[in-house]
Amino acid sequence: MSGMERQMQEMRQRFQQRAASDRAAIEAALAAGDCPRLLQLAHGLAGVAGIFGYGEISSSASALEEAVDADAEDEKVRLLTQALIGALDRA
Template identity: 45%
Template sequence: MTNLDSRIAALASSFAERMPGERAAIANALSAGDRDTLIDRAHKLAGIAGMFGRSDIGTAALELEQRLLASTDYVEETERLLDLLERR
């Protein structure tokens, strides 16, 4: 394994370890009706998840962000993302 491979593996591991915290933050924001936090978290996950082999999380996060920005119902998308984050 090269140094670059080792660094990527460490970053992927760190990403996976952060998922419970991300899930909790998103769940709390949903409960509080905090759309700004939901948009911020979804945007960040949409941008980075695919790089670590979690395109399912990235796609769900992007769909959530789009719903929030369009001011349409977003509960189903949030619950889908929460489910994916729980599976790690």
């Protein structure tokens, strides 16, 4: 394994650890109705997940980010948050 491959593998592992931590924070923000926190978490995941090949996480996070930013109904935000949590679980 080259140095670059090793570095990418380490960064991917750090992302996986971050995703697990973010999953817990997303659940807590949803339970608290903390939309600004959901927006922050979704935004962070939307950008970086795709870099590491987690397209489902990236697209789910983007959809949640757009819904929260558009002040969507609570039920839509809840469903999109659950979809993101599911994507994180499958990763």
